[in-house]
Amino acid sequence: MSHVALLLLRIGLGSVFIVHGTHKQRLWKAQPSAQMPAGMLNTLRFLxxxxPAGGLGLLFGFLTRYAAIGLALVMLGALRFLITKVHRKFTGDAAGWEFEYMLLIVAIALALLGGGKYALDRVVFGM
Structure with missing residues (x-):
């Protein structure tokens, strides 16, 4: 049963990152501005x-731990930005950072536990 839970966590987290990452691809045509300086624009282009690459890795269970570690680092950066630059609180009347925090926790769990029995890692690497 725990392998099914890992599969569900991988599908859930992977799909969120695929959707959010592909949504950022429209920024490849954007130009730097006062609201979107070049550094931030380049970071969003990288993301x-x-x-999506990390999300696909999780979705298929390929290099699961590495994908999860990479996405956890992405979420640490997002949390740092939201807390120190945007000054968001954990939750409240306005949007908080609880969603990003939950994504971080799930990514850390997958990094520690791996992809489980229903992952390509098991087929390809025997893990």
Whole structure:
């Protein structure tokens, strides 16, 4: 039963990152501006590749631990930005950072536990 739970966690987290990452791909045509400086734009462009790649890794259970570690690092960066630059609180009347925190926790869990029995890692690497 725990292998089914790992599969569900992989599908859930992977699909979130695929959707959010591919949504950022429209920024490849954007130009730097006062609201979107070049550094931030380049970071978002990088994330438009990294998030779907990590999400696909989780979805199929391929290099699961590495994909999860990479996505956990992405979420640490997102949390740092939301807390220190945007000054969001954990929760409240306005949008908080609880969603990003939950994504981080699930990514850490998958990094520690691996992909489970229903992952390509098991077929390809015998893990």
């Amino acid at each position: 438009s590749i990294a998030e």
